[in-house]
Amino acid sequence: MGMDRIDGADTGETTEGRAGTERPPADLPGSEDSLSRAESRRGALAANEKPTPAGPETAVDAYEPEPYAKRLDIPIADDQPTPREILRGFRPTEAGLPEIGEGRAAEYIAENADRRPWLAQAKDCDPAAMRVLVAMDMGQGHALERHEGHADDERLQRRVTGFQDPAQLDDAKRFAGIDGLKPGNRPHRCADTATAIQDPEAFATAFARGVRHPSVRDALETPFVAGKVPQGVALTVEDLLGVGGHHYCSAYALEPVDGSLDEALRRRADWVTAKRTSNQDSDVPEPTCVPVEIRDDAKIKFYFRPNRDMNGYEISTMYVEP
Amino acid sequence: MSRPFWNIDPDLPFGTLISVSEIYCHPEAYDEAFDDLKQLVRHESDEEIRTFKNELRAAILDPDSLPGDELYRAVRYDDGSAEKFLRRLWRDLYPHEPLPET
Numbered sequence: 001m002g003m004d005r006i007d008g009a010d011t012g013e014t015t016e017g018r019a020g021t022e023r024p025p026a027d028l029p030g031s032e033d034s035l036s037r038a039e040s041r042r043g044a045l046a047a048n049e050k051p052t053p054a055g056p057e058t059a060v061d062a063y064e065p066e067p068y069a070k071r072l073d074i075p076i077a078d079d080q081p082t083p084r085e086i087l088r089g090f091r092p093t094e095a096g097l098p099e100i101g102e103g104r105a106a107e108y109i110a111e112n113a114d115r116r117p118w119l120a121q122a123k124d125c126d127p128a129a130m131r132v133l134v135a136m137d138m139g140q141g142h143a144l145e146r147h148e149g150h151a152d153d154e155r156l157q158r159r160v161t162g163f164q165d166p167a168q169l170d171d172a173k174r175f176a177g178i179d180g181l182k183p184g185n186r187p188h189r190c191a192d193t194a195t196a197i198q199d200p201e202a203f204a205t206a207f208a209r210g211v212r213h214p215s216v217r218d219a220l221e222t223p224f225v226a227g228k229v230p231q232g233v234a235l236t237v238e239d240l241l242g243v244g245g246h247h248y249c250s251a252y253a254l255e256p257v258d259g260s261l262d263e264a265l266r267r268r269a270d271w272v273t274a275k276r277t278s279n280q281d282s283d284v285p286e287p288t289c290v291p292v293e294i295r296d297d298a299k300i301k302f303y304f305r306p307n308r309d310m311n312g313y314e315i316s317t318m319y320v321e322p
Numbered sequence: 323m324s325r326p327f328w329n330i331d332p333d334l335p336f337g338t339l340i341s342v343s344e345i346y347c348h349p350e351a352y353d354e355a356f357d358d359l360k361q362l363v364r365h366e367s368d369e370e371i372r373t374f375k376n377e378l379r380a381a382i383l384d385p386d387s388l389p390g391d392e393l394y395r396a397v398r399y400d401d402g403s404a405e406k407f408l409r410r411l412w413r414d415l416y417p418h419e420p421l422p423e424t
Contacts, residue, residue: 140352182353189349191398227362229345229355265400303345305352316352 065247068202069126076209076242083205083242087128090208092135096220096307096314102127105134112137117169118150121200129204136207139314140305142167142181147319148203151196156252160194161287163187163272176276187272192261193292195251195320197241197300202248206240207318210302213239216315219304224312234299237320249294249320254287292322335389338370339377343411344396356414363415378415379422382408 072084081089092099100108109130113119122133136144144150145167151159158164165188168180179188197203210216210233219230237245257263267284274282298320305316334340345351346359365371381388385405393399399407412421 191349192400227358229352229358231341231345262402266402269400301350303348303350303352305355306358317350319350 065199065244068199068205068241068248069129071242072126072128072201072205074242076240077238080242083201083209084126084128086205086209086212087126087132087201090128090132090135090211092131092138094217094220095135095139095207095211096312097135097139100131100135100138102131105131108134108138115169118145118148118166121149125200125204129201132204132208133200140308141314141316141318143207143315143318144203145180147196147317149196149198149200151194152198153250153252156194156196156250157289159188159190160192160252160254160289161268162275163190163268177272187276192265193251193253193322194289195249195292195294195322197249197320199248202241202245206237206245206300207315209240210235210300210318211315216302219302220313220315222313224306224310226306226310229306230304230313232301232303234301234321236296237294237298237300238296240300243296246294246296246298249298251292251294251320251322252289253292253322255290294320294322298322334392335387336377336381336393338373339381340393340396342370342374343393347397347399347411349398360415375416378408378412382412382422383424 068083072087073082075082076086105127109119109123113123116137119133119137122130125133133144133148146159146165151166155164155166159166162175163177164174165178165180168174168178168188170178170180173185174180177188179186182188197206211220213233213235215233215235219233222230237249241248254261254264254268257267264287268287270284271282271287274284300318300320302318303316304313306312307314342359346355346362362368363371363375366375381393382405385403385408388404393404393407397407401407401410409421412419
């Protein structure tokens with residue numbers, strides 16, 4: 001299974017000097033070049049075609065994939081478990097999360113779905129996947145709120161263009177770019193790309209499979225030292241979801257302004273500030289974003305954080321990086 | 323500690339600066355991450371913290387020596403340039419120390 005630590009070592013392409021303000025280079029999401037490459041990769045994988053572990057990526061984008069639930073009994077790859085086996089083998093405590101059974105998971109959703117709308121999709125999904133999603137919701141991480149199906153295309157677009165946090169349930173605060181999870185009306189932040197694995201079974205499988213990966217295990221089992229956090233781990237979409245896993249991912253990138261991502265970032269910050277301060281006279285144009293193709297060799301990153309008891313670590317988020 | 327917390331590629335220049343910045347400064351980092359970093363940098367007896375500070379100082383003095391776009395890719399800062407991000411980082415982490423100057 002391919003794996004890269006998120007230490008920059010997996011991004012060995014030569015790029016132009018960093019100190020300048022002109023960007024993006026061709027390999028960054030949102031660049032014109034990445035879009036043109038995306039266009040050239042379009043192909044077809046029939047919805048009922050059995051995925052095969054044939055290569056690092058399989059093209060396709062322009063069709064609606066079958067629900068990942070229909071792949072739960074198909075091995076991720078040769079000599080690899082099925083998603084259902086992965087989901088059933090998930091041990092929340094191994095991820096620093098509270099233990100929970102399938103029955104209790106359904107009860108948890110019934111009790112909390114009204115005030116935690118990101119649980120809505122979990123209500124109807126496979127019980128084994130539901131248990132993973134509920135365990136995640138009981139932890140401190142934010143992956144479920146911001147990087148699963150609740151973060152639909154519209155919410156991803158609003159997040160990347162206007163810092164509208166999918167986890168913020170107050171409409172006015174969300175519009176103003178206030179973070180939904182941090183205390184004290186602090187601003188929400190988003191990188192130049194917003195992504196999600198929008199199929200709940202696929203999202204749960206990626207998380208559960210990632211948790212068992214040796215590199216993630218190493219991070220989670222790192223002896224606790226206050227203030228220190230293990231470095232993140234990056235696995236590939238194919239590693240976690242199998243060939244064609246990219247079909248279940250969605251991504252939007254801030255659109256560069258006059259070829260400059262830095263200018264787009266500046267304008268986004270100015271636009272959000274004007275919106276937050278109700279500056280009606282602001283002439284900053286509204287930021288725009290573009291869809292970004294996810295490939296099977298794209299990375300799914302795992303970041304870590306101290307657990308609630310401050311004696312170990314848990315996963316703070318899991319998200320796709322194109 | 324049985325092994326380094328940050329698995330740094332020894333061949334990557336500024337590897338400690340980049341990886342620590344990613345852990346604590348990336349927009350997807352946990353909520354208290356930057357506050358933790360502020361506390362952490364006080365422990366200058368920690369070799370990794372010393373390395374981090376030395377690399378931050380060197381990068382501020384010569385941002386062009388940073389490897390390609392690695393810092394941006396790791397941190398996704400929105401300051402407009404690596405130099406601006408690094409200077410902000412220094413001011414936030416070492417408010418009582420002057421910015422490194424050539």
